[in-house]
Amino acid sequence: MSGPEAPSVVFACMDADTLGGIQRVTHTVAQGLAERGHDVHVIGLHRAEIPFRYVERPRYTRHVIHRTPVGRLSPRGARRERRTLRGLFRQVGPGFAVLSSPGVVTRLKPLLPERLLPIGQYHGSYEHARGSWHLGSVRGHYGGLEKAVFLSEDDAWLFSEHALLPNTWTIPNPLPVWPSRTADLSGHRVLGVGRLEGVKRFDRLISAFAEACRGDVDAGWELHLIGEGAELDRLRAHALTCGVAGQVVFRGTVAASGMEREYLEGSVLGLSSEHEGLPLVIGEAASYGVPTVAFDVSGGVRSLVLDRETGLLAPPGDVTAFATALGTLMASARERRRLGTAARAHVGAFTLDRVLDRWEALFEQVTR
Template sequence: MSTVLFACMDADTLGGIQRVTHTVAQGLAGRGHEVHVVGLHRAERPFRYVERPGYAHHVIHRTPMGRGKFSRLDLWRERRRLAALFGRLEPGFAVMTSPGAVTRLKRLLPGHLLPIGQYHGSYRHARGSWHLGSVRRHYGGLEKAVFVSDDDAWLFSEHARLPNTWSIPNPLPVWPARAADPAGSRVIGVGRLEGVKRFDRLISAFALARQDVAEDWELHLIGDGEERERLRAHALACGVGGQMVFRGAVPAAEMSAEYLAGSVLALSSEHEGLPLVVAEAAAHGVPAVAFDVSGGVRSLVVDGRTGLLVPPADVEAFATALGGLMASAAERRRLGAAARAHAGDFRLERVLDRWEALFEHVVR
């Protein structure tokens, strides 16, 4: 068994990187690996992902990211604390979960911890931000650069000229015992109520789709955030204020019931890596309509087989796809059954197998 260290800029905020990190850490610890999760900064509102972690957890700075200036003294303290931690560890692997973590840590790692860089976003998103330049500069010299889909790994290999790409999807933390009944009339959207999720586009599409559907459908948004009141006003302006339900934040332990009550999952995000909400819905037999924004989305939603994909930002196409599913329980049943079968590839045990295969490949 190996030592595996996962390093995040912040390991305990409510977010996708953190959730995946703790899920994989717990899974590898359960297989006998010595696992450590490191947050370079304390989370402003720490979220507990695992009730009884089988791994060690470390926070280097007590100050949250973005709070105050990062002084030379802070940098010295960081290096000192990390050196002490690294010195206690047996040989193994250091998985840095973001470009920021790679930049901060790669020169500090001792030789007995082999460096692996992860990127949870898509190539499309990286290309539109500083991430692509950082990945290009820093990931090529690592043992492996890990991406969430085969498509994204290939794109980074070609356009960022990385010779060391690998792909491992995000895992489903649990597998539901049963599937949803597609006969209901509820569209669900899951995520933070923030601009990047573009729930305004979902509301617009839902309003258009509902015009041609006889049943009294509702749109439930599960999550909270600063956009809530703006989205509520937008729903009223679109004429669907009475069909909108803002559920707020739902504890992870209660999300299975939300998926079981859903009939269609709608993913309207502007960018995504590999969105676990789609995998979770699929595991419950709920098909998705999604904007085609990444290889990770395409790996989950096989258009016409496990769900429906539409061009990014095309609200009318989204409405047409959504309306087609809202109008046909038989089509929801067909796609939902295929989605559940396909989601088996994202079960935790299979993803852990891929991590262990990567470790074996690196040391071979």
């Protein structure tokens, strides 16, 4: 589908430049499709409070509609948004508008010209949508789009059944790179990667790590938390309460270019989030041969972690079961290597080229 006849693609986000999963996926896929010959535009409806640059030399065009961060628009701001977007869309050739969230769908769908076919993405899980206003919005608005795209087959099926969607499609998040080296898994380091915010529940990871350390494992294990956020002080205090303050290392933000070293020096990834869509960190760790212990919170997690085949799953919120699973891998380098080897083979399906193929297959199916 590359070349002069390749359809244009517009990606639209509430804000496109915050450090976050939706934004990272959007820029990665945008760059990939642009390199395949598509005319690609990335729209952020609002300015990011702390902009993050995902692609050093983008081959797509970026647009920011409002100079203010995400928030309620004044009537004047809403009129300006509609005027600006309609002018922008007039400059884009026939193709697709990929709308990254329910809020973006409701704001942009009425403004799209007929030559830009609307595709709704949902980056969360069905479980998360069911507990918020998202499910009602997806049910009310995504069925009228050309396609409703979800992260896993489980999520697509659940939305088709419970949101009554006739147009579901599955495209996972892509891995930006595929490493040539893998971790040897002989070290004593558990990794936790993500924002230090409540939804990530790193307090549960610390609790499980402390419990696992009291089991039949070698001395010297450490838990390295990579990321920054508002929970830092509380998590430090929690590590102290759990008796592992000397073993929990708060690393702060690590640049994307430095994550290769982190994965190569890790032996297990711990994912303790309250909810997730399809967490890239699991796929990235797996690409380096690092197995994951995670709470079973979504179809996306289950699509990456095949329990006892490529990693270990614990029931949502069950810290004791998580600690048992973590302790199993901390106690056995052989088991880490068995699962890590299988994990790397499994996530080969999530490489960028394969995900771009799935996007282009969707475009072809819609226009056939």
